[in-house]
Amino acid sequence: xxxxxxxxxxxxxxxxxxxxxxxxxxxxxxxxxxxxxxxxxxxxxxxxxxxxxxxxxxxxxxxxxxxxxxxxxxxxxxxxxxxxxxxxxxxxxxxxxxxxxxxxxxxxxxxxxxxxxxxxxxxxxxxxxxxxxxxxxxxxxxxxxxxxxxxxxxxxxxxxxxxxxxxxxxxxxxxxxxxxxxxxxxxxxxxxxxxxxxxxxxxxxxxxxxxxxxxxxxxxxxxxxxxxxxxxxxxxxxxxxxxxxxxxxxxxxxxxxxxxxxxxxxxxxxxxxxxxxxxxxxxxxxxxxxxxxxxxxxxxxxxxxxxxxxxxxxxxxxxxxxxxxxxxxxxxxxxxxxxxxxxxxxxxxxxxxxxxxxxxxxxxxxxxxxxxxxxxxxxxxxxxxxxxxxxxxxxxxxxxxxxxxxxxxxxxxxxxxxxxxxxxxxxxxxxxxxxxxxxxxxxxxxxxxxxxxxxxxxxxxxxxxxxxxxxxxxxxxxx
Numbered sequence: 001x002x003x004x005x006x007x008x009x010x011x012x013x014x015x016x017x018x019x020x021x022x023x024x025x026x027x028x029x030x031x032x033x034x035x036x037x038x039x040x041x042x043x044x045x046x047x048x049x050x051x052x053x054x055x056x057x058x059x060x061x062x063x064x065x066x067x068x069x070x071x072x073x074x075x076x077x078x079x080x081x082x083x084x085x086x087x088x089x090x091x092x093x094x095x096x097x098x099x100x101x102x103x104x105x106x107x108x109x110x111x112x113x114x115x116x117x118x119x120x121x122x123x124x125x126x127x128x129x130x131x132x133x134x135x136x137x138x139x140x141x142x143x144x145x146x147x148x149x150x151x152x153x154x155x156x157x158x159x160x161x162x163x164x165x166x167x168x169x170x171x172x173x174x175x176x177x178x179x180x181x182x183x184x185x186x187x188x189x190x191x192x193x194x195x196x197x198x199x200x201x202x203x204x205x206x207x208x209x210x211x212x213x214x215x216x217x218x219x220x221x222x223x224x225x226x227x228x229x230x231x232x233x234x235x236x237x238x239x240x241x242x243x244x245x246x247x248x249x250x251x252x253x254x255x256x257x258x259x260x261x262x263x264x265x266x267x268x269x270x271x272x273x274x275x276x277x278x279x280x281x282x283x284x285x286x287x288x289x290x291x292x293x294x295x296x297x298x299x300x301x302x303x304x305x306x307x308x309x310x311x312x313x314x315x316x317x318x319x320x321x322x323x324x325x326x327x328x329x330x331x332x333x334x335x336x337x338x339x340x341x342x343x344x345x346x347x348x349x350x351x352x353x354x355x356x357x358x359x360x361x362x363x364x365x366x367x368x369x370x371x372x373x374x375x376x377x378x379x380x381x382x383x384x385x386x387x388x389x390x391x392x393x394x395x396x397x398x399x400x401x402x403x404x405x406x407x408x409x410x411x412x413x414x415x416x417x418x419x420x421x422x423x424x425x426x427x428x429x430x431x432x433x434x435x436x437x438x439x440x441x442x443x444x445x446x447x448x449x450x451x452x453x454x455x456x457x458x459x460x461x462x463x464x465x466x467x468x469x470x471x472x473x474x475x476x477x478x479x
Contacts (some may be wrong), residue, residue: 003162006216008125010070010165021053021070021114022210028072028116030159032163038139041083042077042159042314044117052114059112065256066111067226071219073108074119074158076169079210080199081105085229087203089133090123092347093327102199103234104168104210111226118163120154123349124318125170127151128178128421131220132351133410139408140182142447143347146405149179152213156183157349160212166223167213171179172426173204173306174400176211177437180191181450184439186471188212191457192432193238195224196231204313207306207429217468221238221245224460230443243461254288257281258393261293272443277399278285280440280451280474284397287473288410294389294396295300296427298382303419305382306426308362308375314352315359321347354415358477379430386431390456395466400437400450424452439475 004010013019029046051073057067077089080098087093101109109115122132130153131136138153140146141161148157152169156179160165169176172190180187189211197208212223225246229328230239259281263464264274285291323329325345330342348356362371389396402423411417428435433454440451451474455463 002133004165006218007068007071007165007222007399009216015071021056022050024070024072025049025053025114025116028164028290031161032117035141035161035163037144038141038157038161039120039137040154040161041074041117042087042089042120042135042154045084045115046140049114049116049233056112056114067222068108068111068113071166072106072114072116072164073117074117074164074167075105076121076152076155076167076477077118077161078125078170078201079119080201081169085118086201087134088124089121089135090348090352092136092321093330094328094345101201103196103231105199107227108168108223118443119158119167121169122151122153124201124314124354125151125172125175126314126351128418129406130154130173130174130179131408133163134349137408142184142404142458143405146407146447149182149405151175152211153179155213156180156185156187157186159215165215167218169211169213170200170203171209171211171429172207172310173422173429176213177425177450177452178421178436180213180437181452182405184442184450185465186214186217186220187437187450188214188224188440189428189435190460191227191238192436193236194434194458194460195227196229196234196237198231198233202317205259205317205340206313207310207432215434217464217471218246218249219355220436221249221468224464232447234320240458245461245464248461250469251465254290255466256290256292256392256393257284257396257397258292258294258389260296260299262296262299266402268402268420269399270443273399273402273404273449274442276449277397277451280470281376281397283474285371292393294393296385296389298378298385301378302382302426302430303423305375305378306422306430307308307358307419310378311355311359312372314362315356315363318345318348318352318356323347333400357370377439382427384429386427386433386454387456390433390454394455394462396454398452398454400452401425402451404443404445404447426452433457434463436463438467438471438474465474
């Protein structure tokens with residue numbers, strides 16, 4: 001069976017009778033088995049997926065199938081699916097099974113998506129390389145000695161290596177966009193609140209957003225259309241009407257596009273990524289778009305602000321993992337205090353412990369105003385400036401990452417270097433605006449390069465239409 005790049009291609013063959021959902025699932029299951037060395041999946045659900053496939057085949061024959069019939073999807077190990085293991089790739093949730101299904105996952109099932117398995121990620125979605133996972137790193141299919149990016153690394157590899165048609169991940173500071181760039185696929189983060197977070201394990205609640213990893217913008221639009229919308233279980237979910245994103249992918253003839261010139265002048269930016277970004281901007285000019293450089297004076301404050309705020313929220317959110325209610329419990333505890341200390345010391349990995357400690361420090365009475373309050377003020381400045389630029393321009397364009405995929409072990413020992421890998425993605429997360437990473441060619445080593453596009457809040461319809469046109473002309477996903 002050939003590789004499919006979109007659900008439209010799948011549905012064409014399903015309609016023609018040249019394949020079936022069961023055959024699709026069997027094909028993906030075979031790929032998962034053959035590419036086990038990439039460590040993309042922590043758990044596969046073959047019997048369930050085949051049963052779902054048979055049910056969808058019957059619905060297709062009866063003409064009652066949903067929008068996602070024929071789409072085989074993997075779930076990042078932070079999304080609740082009733083009766084299925086949920087660990088956030090951490091030892092501390094060992095043995096835990098979800099008691100309910102999250103809203104986004106349920107909406108996928110309601111439209112006849114076929115769920116095939118649970119995917120590896122950085123522990124509690126904290127990382128930019130998938131190396132903090134308790135289950136070991138996922139590996140980039142192009143070069144298994146390189147990282148796939150993080151935290152949704154397994155989800156990205158699964159799509160890259162044709163183990164499923166799409167993956168559902170989460171993006172707190174770039175966790176679907178950065179791995180999408182490293183793996184040469186499409187990674188999309190919608191506006192904060194566009195998709196309900198009910199059923200998503202919390203890392204930093206004012207940043208976390210469910211996102212998609214696909215081989216086409218068309219599929220990203222369809223998945224957003226299905227998952228978005230108000231939810232009684234999440235008071236932060238937007239009540240705005242959900243457009244038919246997948247039906248509005250025709251771009252306008254001309255856009256106003258801004259690019260942050262400081263991003264292209266960063267000393268740590270790979271020269272080949274800079275060249276690819278500049279080439280894309282020139283192509284946009286050639287297509288008749290207005291392309292102008294813009295100033296963004298807060299670039300140096302983005303990463304520190306992000307890490308102060310997200311670690312503070314993580315410190316609060318992860319306090320629930322204490323060995324009492326669920327998950328791992330230290331076997332050598334002697335009293336309640338030692339139970340808490342030993343469980344958390346043994347159950348959390350070094351990076352999660354580091355972020356909890358940092359977050360606890362910035363929230364402490366002596367330092368709250370000096371760090372947390374100040375970071376909130378800077379976040380407001382970053383958001384206001386980003387919104388101002390996105391009122392003047394339809395889109396902001398910048399690299400997704402400063403480098404292409406690095407080798408496993410090269411960066412994870414240098415915490416600062418790992419944090420700086422997020423420098424181009426965290427702006428959209430701090431501002432709460434939608435952003436997408438699309439393939440923009442490869443470097444001289446054959447490693448994928450990503451181009452990132454931001455738009456104003458709740459302007460996904462325009463962002464997806466433009467991104468779709470970019471993928472058709474810039475660097476189409478390989479068949």
